[in-house]
Amino acid sequence: MNCVFLGGMLVDGTGGPPVRADLRVKDGKIHRIAQTLKPEPGETAMDITGAWLAPGFIDCHTHSDLAAMQDGGLDAKILQGVTTEVTGQCGLSVFPLPSERRETWRAISVIGNPPFAWGWGSAHEWLTALAARPLEANVLPFIGAGTLRYGLVGDDPAPLDAGQMLRYQAALEEAFASGIAGISFGLIYVPAIFSTRDELELAALTAARFGRPLAVHLRSESDELEAALREMLELAKKTGVHLHLSHLKAIGFKNRPQLDAVLAMVDRAGIGFDHYPYPWGSTSLLSLIPPHMMRDGVTHLLERLGDLSVQNELEGGWSGGRALEQGAPWDNLPALVGWKNIRIVHAAHGAADDCRGFPVNEAAALRGCSPSALVCQVLRDARGDARMIDEYMEEEAVVQILRHPAGMIASDSLFGPGAHPRVSGCFPRVFERYVFDRPVLRLEEAVRKMTGATADWLGLEERGLLREGLAADLVVFTGEIAEPVPGSAPPGIRLVMINGEVVARDGKRVYGKPSGMILRANEKNDPLH
Numbered sequence: 001m002n003c004v005f006l007g008g009m010l011v012d013g014t015g016g017p018p019v020r021a022d023l024r025v026k027d028g029k030i031h032r033i034a035q036t037l038k039p040e041p042g043e044t045a046m047d048i049t050g051a052w053l054a055p056g057f058i059d060c061h062t063h064s065d066l067a068a069m070q071d072g073g074l075d076a077k078i079l080q081g082v083t084t085e086v087t088g089q090c091g092l093s094v095f096p097l098p099s100e101r102r103e104t105w106r107a108i109s110v111i112g113n114p115p116f117a118w119g120w121g122s123a124h125e126w127l128t129a130l131a132a133r134p135l136e137a138n139v140l141p142f143i144g145a146g147t148l149r150y151g152l153v154g155d156d157p158a159p160l161d162a163g164q165m166l167r168y169q170a171a172l173e174e175a176f177a178s179g180i181a182g183i184s185f186g187l188i189y190v191p192a193i194f195s196t197r198d199e200l201e202l203a204a205l206t207a208a209r210f211g212r213p214l215a216v217h218l219r220s221e222s223d224e225l226e227a228a229l230r231e232m233l234e235l236a237k238k239t240g241v242h243l244h245l246s247h248l249k250a251i252g253f254k255n256r257p258q259l260d261a262v263l264a265m266v267d268r269a270g271i272g273f274d275h276y277p278y279p280w281g282s283t284s285l286l287s288l289i290p291p292h293m294m295r296d297g298v299t300h301l302l303e304r305l306g307d308l309s310v311q312n313e314l315e316g317g318w319s320g321g322r323a324l325e326q327g328a329p330w331d332n333l334p335a336l337v338g339w340k341n342i343r344i345v346h347a348a349h350g351a352a353d354d355c356r357g358f359p360v361n362e363a364a365a366l367r368g369c370s371p372s373a374l375v376c377q378v379l380r381d382a383r384g385d386a387r388m389i390d391e392y393m394e395e396e397a398v399v400q401i402l403r404h405p406a407g408m409i410a411s412d413s414l415f416g417p418g419a420h421p422r423v424s425g426c427f428p429r430v431f432e433r434y435v436f437d438r439p440v441l442r443l444e445e446a447v448r449k450m451t452g453a454t455a456d457w458l459g460l461e462e463r464g465l466l467r468e469g470l471a472a473d474l475v476v477f478t479g480e481i482a483e484p485v486p487g488s489a490p491p492g493i494r495l496v497m498i499n500g501e502v503v504a505r506d507g508k509r510v511y512g513k514p515s516g517m518i519l520r521a522n523e524k525n526d527p528l529h
Helices: 099-108 123-131 145-153 162-177 197-209 225-239 258-269 298-304 308-318 333-337 360-367 371-381 395-403 422-436 443-450 452-458
Strands: 003-006 022-026 029-034 044-047 052-055 057-059 082-087 138-141 183-186 213-217 242-245 272-275 280-284 342-347 386-391 407-409 474-477 493-498 501-505
Touching: 052 057, 052 443, 057 422, 057 452, 082 493, 099 145, 123 138, 123 162, 145 162, 145 183, 145 197, 162 197, 183 197, 197 213, 197 225, 225 242, 225 258, 258 395, 272 395, 272 452, 298 371, 308 333, 308 371, 333 342, 333 386, 342 360, 342 371, 360 371, 395 422, 407 422, 407 443, 407 452, 422 443, 443 452
Parallel strands: 003 044, 057 082, 082 138, 183 213, 213 242, 242 272, 272 407
Antiparallel strands: 003 022, 022 029, 052 474, 280 386, 342 386, 474 493, 493 501
């Protein structure tokens, strides 16, 4: 639609202070910005006096790959002002996968498994499937190195042989040639935990050759956080890949002091990172299993979880009473944060219906068993398809990370049952809690972390700023912006626009002309739309 926004305070995404100005949208672009504009014939005038107008928020770390394939799947994100979703993070994309490995990957993937058929295998086929849909928001896909490895060898922990390495490289080259914007590592997840240095170097070198960035979920975000970061910094130095850290944190209250060293390393290396404004996270319950116990495959492990000897081995590790295998970093959450700070929020096949949402220690008491036995039961009965929410960090650590100028806001959103509140409230929470309630960030700095900074590292030349000629991805919000009750719309967001079309107004979705685009590397927009 062609319209003009009148009377608002423009926050341009650079970090500069808000300025009073008007803004005209024409043919999907920001056409004119001036102190005073007059409505032209045929255009809609929108009085936004008393509100801020900012670029649409770019969520640079999501797991909404499959949500983008469903009608209304991205409503929770659009209603909080998100106009662009960056998918395929933590090494977990939905391609490239041959048909014979697709069902097993779907069954254990933490990003969810909505009930519709997957008709794609390669990156090009995935992009074609996306293009065939009326996209509700912009989607910028990454390729997940974990999915790539699984597509080649499943959950086999053996190093890739020479032929497999060639196929690995060829799949990456096909993805990047198709326009996939970057690559991600998720080095705590099966099968990526088994990746060798040579494999990671090949991935990074290929990404660097194509000018694509690398986003990494480190091998450890707890006791070995600094060592895990050094590993990736060395990889980036050797290969020349543009490195970015996913959801920076320090798991375990004792590990807070490592943040000082890690942020200093970030400064020296000149890299960026994303993070979400919560001291608790959400991931697969399967990630509680130490890596060495999955070397015979996830299916084999799940079959053995009913064995008392296996439960005793896990109990020893989770209690911290048994040393871990050397050279295998692992975030031992039960030992780091305690069962009282871990809740099972979803388990397939009704595996946790009697205790879902309770702290694991309380859920175990309900069943009359130990916490370790409960987790083994749930994982076995859910066939590995279970999620948890865990409180791992104190509030002041969140504030320390938020204040760092290299950080960007991202939701790390996992859709489906047991969703974390960040799925519907990440971006409003920053404003409510850390701009208005507590002066952690200036409003313009918060906007920069959601827009201009993110667009810069992703190379999105047409988005992230209020500039004439750029795409009209816009959000209008007031000082009433706040994190909603999960599943509802955030207050204070008056309007969301994607590529010049209004998609949300006053907390309600506006369903009209599909306005989203596939955003590809080195392209200003997707020619298939």
